[in-house]
Amino acid sequence: MTLSIDVDELEELFEKAWSKKTSAWLDNWREDNSAWGQCVATALIIQDYFGGEILCTKIDGVGPHCWNRLPHGVEVDLTRCQFPEGIVIPEGKARPRKMFTEDPDVFERYKILKTKIETLILEKEERKLRG
Numbered sequence: 001m002t003l004s005i006d007v008d009e010l011e012e013l014f015e016k017a018w019s020k021k022t023s024a025w026l027d028n029w030r031e032d033n034s035a036w037g038q039c040v041a042t043a044l045i046i047q048d049y050f051g052g053e054i055l056c057t058k059i060d061g062v063g064p065h066c067w068n069r070l071p072h073g074v075e076v077d078l079t080r081c082q083f084p085e086g087i088v089i090p091e092g093k094a095r096p097r098k099m100f101t102e103d104p105d106v107f108e109r110y111k112i113l114k115t116k117i118e119t120l121i122l123e124k125e126e127r128k129l130r131g
């Protein structure tokens with residue numbers, strides 16, 4: 001799939017695509033915090049489209065968190081909004097993609113979310129073409 005979308009546009013699509021089904025933390029997922037538990041699947045998809053590395057860390061009192069460093073060095077964390085204002089996210093370390101894709105639960109959530117994102121991208125492209 002040729003991507004004619006930037007990170008900001010993709011962020012809007014993730015907000016529509018995230019669901020309880022794609023969250024790693026089902027018990028605490030809520031519609032008003034749809035980014036909750038979506039970091040790994042989201043980071044994998046960002047890497048699919050833009051390349052770069054997946055960075056991970058552990059947040060005190062919360063647990064693990066992942067985001068992306070794009071090839072030109074800019075860090076992108078589309079799921080940062082799941083955390084309360086002021087929470088400190090320690091420096092992340094690059095992790096290999098296979099660390100996540102070899103986990104059947106993570107891979108299943110990733111596939112579901114990727115399908116939703118691809119559908120939303122196609123719908124957006126169709127609306128552009130219809131003008």
